[in-house]
Amino acid sequence: MTIRRFLGTALLAVLAGCSQTDKPVTLGVTSDPSGMQTAAQEQTQIAVVQGSCPQVYLRDGTAVLERYGKGAKDDPQNLLYQATLADTTRQCVLNESQLVMTVMVQGRIVSGQAGGSGTVTLPIRVAVLDGTNELYSQLVQYPVTIPADTGSGQFIFTQANIAVPGGSGGFTKVYVGFEDGPAKKKRK
Numbered sequence: 001m002t003i004r005r006f007l008g009t010a011l012l013a014v015l016a017g018c019s020q021t022d023k024p025v026t027l028g029v030t031s032d033p034s035g036m037q038t039a040a041q042e043q044t045q046i047a048v049v050q051g052s053c054p055q056v057y058l059r060d061g062t063a064v065l066e067r068y069g070k071g072a073k074d075d076p077q078n079l080l081y082q083a084t085l086a087d088t089t090r091q092c093v094l095n096e097s098q099l100v101m102t103v104m105v106q107g108r109i110v111s112g113q114a115g116g117s118g119t120v121t122l123p124i125r126v127a128v129l130d131g132t133n134e135l136y137s138q139l140v141q142y143p144v145t146i147p148a149d150t151g152s153g154q155f156i157f158t159q160a161n162i163a164v165p166g167g168s169g170g171f172t173k174v175y176v177g178f179e180d181g182p183a184k185k186k187r188k
Contacts (some may be wrong), residue, residue, distance in 0.1 A: 052093035054128065054172040056103055062177025065122060069114045079112025081146060083122050086158075089174065094148055094166055101128075101162040105176050109144050110152040114119060117148035125179040126159045131171045135164040 065083045072078035087106040092099055098151075103126055111117065121141045128136040145156045164172065 052094070052099070053090055053101065054168075054174050056087065056088035056090050056105070056174045056176060058105075059175045059177040060160055062125075062179060065116075065178035066112075067120070068112075074093070076113060078114045080115035081111050081120060083107060083109045083120075083144065083178065085176065085178070086125070087125075090174065098163045098166050100170060101164070101174065102158065102160040103162060103176060104176055105154045105157045107144075107157060108152065109146055109155065111146050114148070115151075116145050119143050119145045121156075123179050124157055124159075125175075125177055126162065127175045128162060128164050129173055129175065130164075130168045135168060135172070136162055 032037075063085045067080045067082075068075060068078045069080050070078055085105050085107045089104050091102045094100075105124075109120070109122075121143050123139055124142050125137065125139045127134065127138075138159070140157075142155075142157055142161060145153065148151045159176075162174075
């Protein structure tokens with residue numbers, strides 16, 4: 001009987017924590033020697049938003065990147081490495097006018113038959129769309145090291161300070177994936 005109450009209470013506590021959407025946090029507040037805060041610092045209030053933070057998606061066909069040597073393509077004998085993106089997460093902070101996101105993606109890199117250890121650069125694009133309206137897009141050249149002892153390893157890609165308008169619609173989605181091509185400039 002006691003275990004049921006404890007589990008029920010624990011479940012309610014977890015659900016209550018998940019449904020909380022705004023948690024006020026004060027950033028950049030420092031005290032002067034007298035312990036008083038300035039008026040400007042007191043106004044720097046932001047809210048951590050859980051329920052309104054857009055989901056992160058891996059776009060079809062962009063979660064795997066294969067690199068081949070000597071101009072070869074689709075030849076396993078000439079595969080230098082294969083990188084894959086898997087699990088995603090994000091964190092959002094809402095201030096007066098913007099939703100600022102940090103996106104994290106877990107990935108794995110494996111050396112191919114023609115490859116070896118060393119550092120490679122992975123082209124990872126992060127894009128935020130509200131329906132068909134592009135709010136943010138940036139191509140990041142992300143360095144990853146292939147360990148010599150195992151020939152494979154994991155990495156965590158993090159893109160911080162992704163700012164989108166605070167009133168973005170309910171159709172806002174974040175897409176992450178590998179992409180070759182020139183980097184697009186950030187939209188303001």
